[in-house]
Amino acid sequence: MTAVVPPAATVPVTTVPAATVPVTTVPAATVPADLRTVGSPWTLGPLHLPNRVVMGSMHTGLEVLDDGGVAMAAFYRERAAGGAACIITGGIAVSDEARGGPDFAVFGVGGADERFRTAVDAVHDAGGTVLAQLFHAGRYALVGGLQDRHGRPQRAVAPSALPWAAARGVVPEELTADEVRRTVEDFAAAARTAAAIGFDGVEIMASEGYLVNQFQSPLTNLRDDEWGGTPEKRRRFAVEVVRAVRTAVPDLAVTIRLSGADLMPGSSSDADVDALVLELLPLGLDAISVGIGWHESRTPTIQAAVPHGAWIEQAARIADVVRASDHPHVRVIASNRMTDLRDAEAVLADRRIDAVALARPFLADAQLVERSLAGRPDLVNTCIGCNQACLDRSVVGAPVSCLVNPRAARELQFPLRPSSEPKRVDVVGGGPAGLAAAVDAARRGHDVRLWEASDVLGGQFGLAAVIPGKEDYAGPVQAARAELAERGATVHLGRAATVDDLTGSDAVVLASGVVPREVALPGADLSHVLTYEQALREGVPEGSVAVIGGGGIGVDTAAFLTESSDEAVRAVEFAARWDVPVSTELVGDLPQRQPTVHRTVRPGHMVTVLRRNGKFGQGVGLTSRWVALGRLRDAGVRMVGDVQEYLRIEPGALWIRDGSGTEVAVPADVVVLCAGQEARDDLVAGLRSADVPFAVVGGARDARAVDAVRATSEALEAVRALAP
Template sequence: MSAHLRRTFSPWRLGTIELPHRVIMGSMHAGLETLDDGGDALAAYYSERVRGGACLVITGGIAVSRQGSGALDFSVFGDPAGDARMARAVSAVHAAGGLIAAQLFHAGRYALLEGMTEPDGTPTRSVAPSPLPWRGARGAVPQELDEAGVLRVIDEFRLAAARAVQLGFDAVEIMGSEGYLINQFCSPVTNLREDEWGGDPARRRRFAVEVVRAVRRGVGRDVPIIMRMSGADLVPGSSTQEETDELARALVVAGADALNIGIGWHESTVPTVQAAVPHGVWLRYSEAIVSAICTLPDEHWVRDDEGRKGRSPVPVIASNRMNDLRDVEDVLGRRTVTAVALARPFLADASLVDHSREGRFDHVNTCIGCNQACLDRSFALAPVSCLVNPRAARESRYPVAVSLRTSSAARFAVVGGGPAGLVAASDLAGQGHRVTLFEASAELGGQFTLAARIPTKEDYALTVRHYESLLERQGVQVEVAHPAIVDELAEFDGVVVATGVRPRTIDVPGATLPHVLSYEEAIRGGVPSGPVVVIGGGGIGVDTAKFLVLSHDAVERGREFDARFGLAAPETMLEGSAYPQRVRMRRPLVHHDPRPGSSVTVLRRRGKFGAGMGITSRWVALGELRDAGVRMLADLDYDEITPDGVRVRFDDGRSELLAASTVIVCAGQVSHDPLSAELAARGVRHEVVGGALDASGVDAVRATRQGLDAARRLPRPASVPAA
């Protein structure tokens, strides 16, 4: 075990069960829960993470009723097919040596029930404490629960908990955070009632307390209950810190064995899980809960076998925006929270725990907080995966490659060391083939080396580091600064062409002037002082503007984040941790003072700024630019670039010269594929992947998946079809 993670790998008790370390896999909706495969995909997904060291897995939300479903792809307790899939997952986790908790879920007004009907054929309607819609439900107004309805839902939690025990779950977690039904009852924003279930803080929290009591009746004394409660709603006018503290104490008294602290609602205008959110920034709210429940009398404190009191009456579990177990160790070193729940990091690396336990931090495939294949897909009702680990949540389709006998190994070349090429090379090598990776530039990483220079995206460098380490361990021959030619590639049994993209040029008078740079030239080489005009307001243009106006110092950005959103308490875990220093060691940062936002103008001919960015990240990035004072202009055409700036003509007929000492072109990308035509002509088996195949949009998720697919297809005989 790593000597640096002594606290992380110490045992602790969750109710009646003992866990060997303090990292649990937090709940994530995977989109696998309703697949018609008997539960194989879900079982493979969870069990691989247990084999990688996760000791306790919390499922994605399992609805306690059809009305409580988050959407059509949620499993519902009591549905025979759904229960069978969950039982299959439970068995797989137990066979792998782990424990699994069922999250009891009710979406309330957040339910997206379009297309769902009742047995009598009428549309299923969401329910809530008060008939208040939210923007994600397209104006659908939930039905206000009457007294009988409130009691019915409480009993649905009890029945679901009992069913979870019957299915073999080791514990249950009640979802009472993130703006779902229980959270809605607790908040004055969504609970406008004046009866016994609303009107003042005590009556608003009564629903949550009664749910805990009902769940205890459902599971008995020996099955642990985790309560996922909101540490901060981050919604104006919602529960105060005092009300949150009182709720935490009431939940412990009601019988919760642990409190798992969530942050924010879907409708909050404060980002909570995006890459722009500083690491560890939400710890303060978990620690506030610890302080609150520590005021409870002695009779509410759980004691160990020798009668000693713990850090708090029951364990408090922190979550959100931690992706490195060294940061977890820093958190536990404060001797406040008992454990940490990580969710997306387990998507990125199923063996996160084991790699870290052994001190092999460069082996960890780190979550980069992009949300592109996980949260963005979940909101689109699609199965999730992971940009940096395209096997994630597809383990049954892409089983771990089994090394071949030496006599069966083939020789493959991968041309291009960007994300798609790295995935292809590592998977081919994992199958036991002999692989050579050719990269024309002096370093691996491709577009990720650019992304890692953008403030808030420093973690992209860790993906490159992971694959560099992995390829070395696998014995892949890496040739950097080596543009491959067809003559040498013809000697291989197959080739993956992952040569990526090049910046698109523009046909505008003056585009070849010396002060006109491509986004790649600007990000790699920096930009002289003076006003800048960015031509192109898509994802690349937004990132380029962030490069210009945001601080490149992670600690400074943490302070700015606090100030921007008025967060309680000025201190963040970030300032006291080793994280910023690790970032600097991972990849040298570009040191410069951010230029005033007012000196940066981003232009877009037509359409939305940030088009092509993920739905959970775009609004955050645009908010950063607006708050920095960046000028964003659209609905225009480019007349010419002059030595003094860019002359544009607006759709209303106005013409304006926008002053600029530097013009940066972010007009998209074009595929760069100098090889496939000649490879085909010479009969060399090959696969073209990533940007070399399709440069439309900026889609690294598609690129890494194509790299994996190519690695699985290429070794097959040409006559064998792909799965």
């Protein structure tokens, strides 16, 4: 008998040679006409760059791995080889007290310099350039249990002794005037170290509410000395940091990342930010990268619900300030809520902005630039803005990866190189887990056969793509379909695999997913009762709707019922709701963002979401859940928790026993069942009897929670164990 391979089994780490780069099928080609601007060369100070796409800073956790920097090197090498013109590292703390948490590196501590030298060499070997982001968390430092290099408890410091909500009760110490000056020198010293290591330049982190940003804001700088008390004095810290860094590294590229808007009531105004820009320009900056918001802001900034390119207006405003100044050639880099190079081209076409910084899209696809500039955008694996494996993990200090690319930040563990023993690999299920397994096996030269019972690929992603704000979920499905075709895989649609189909296989990944759980409730068989799959695939008739189940699927279903499918409409609503100038330049421009389901949008008060226990939106990512629930509350959706019992369904009503024990009729011309899922694992017994090597992954293995991050990661691990 062949044992079932545990899907979460640890795959042995394989050392990848420095010269190994991802396999690619994309031929060299001239830059497509529709990407002419983004594909054009430019200069960033002393750097001559081949295109206008910068890989923005991302904290991955690789920065502190005790492996000599080889994992970080593999991560950066793939992205440099994949066409990123310039890479910005994750934040490197300029001192012990500058760390944001235990997974932040500090130059000169614990082998950090050697690790970064390995990574820099890897980027250069791949033909790329890399800047070190100089970072100080300020009051955002999570210092519980942390010690400095001398074994003393780490301090949290700030312009003023003001904590923030996530600080777990830690009140930062106010920096003395001498300590402020020492901190300025810390930035300069870190820049000199970066130069000695071999970095091509440095970026000063002065955005998103970290220390430099804290000094600028009247919310967090209450000082009345030379470093605060007036807007000019609050700006002084940023000015002195830039001056010191520029002096420290006169031959390197120097950039700064500024918040175009803090999105914090009472914080720096646009005029304050613009005044800071004018003070910084004469100091020798090569570029200003424009970020948005603070981590504690209650305005969504990078979640999937935020319209594409929403924050371009802030970058354009700063670009106008620069162009009208005495230093008009300082570069301006835009960022946030752009997913691919077509977005970038739309932003850059009028030449007001010089380049774009994409971060999470490089997690989703290391070859984003190479594939796009070769005329193959259909192969680009799209960032879906879910945050689940990247930002959500980063904020709790967990290793970062990517839902749609589970190899991200694990390139060393899962190198991309042709298999020495190609095998027949069968993948059952064309959802996100099945596609992840099939694409990975096909990239390494295996004979891949994908079986999908429905007539379309996508599974749960296909359902998600019809949810307003989640249209990008269609992108990874489109990319996987294109790549499987490119690599000669066989895809069976509308064909449920049988054990006989799989008997000759060398390896089977069973990623057949889930089916909606049946509800034993009187009236559940009535014609106006729909599963969530029926509702999302076919639409929901007019009238009031009761949604049974308030987890992630229930919340998505309520959004489907109440929000416009027109992204332009949602962009206008977003701007009004949050009182911000939102660009509609990139809204609705890609085919994959167009909804395919005809549906009736109804007022929120006509929708009731019900839940027995637990949190509404449970299963939605940490940094996205509050946004999803806020949208429903704004729409007027009723959310009824602590339901003791669902009693019966009748025409026009769902009867429940509420938290007080009272029988209540909830208006319901339609009832949608979002009460969980059951595993679709009917092939397991047959495969075991047939002695076929197989693994069960994702929802087919455990349907208690629909967790796409777990599913795609399990799929990658399983296919590597079965077909190395």
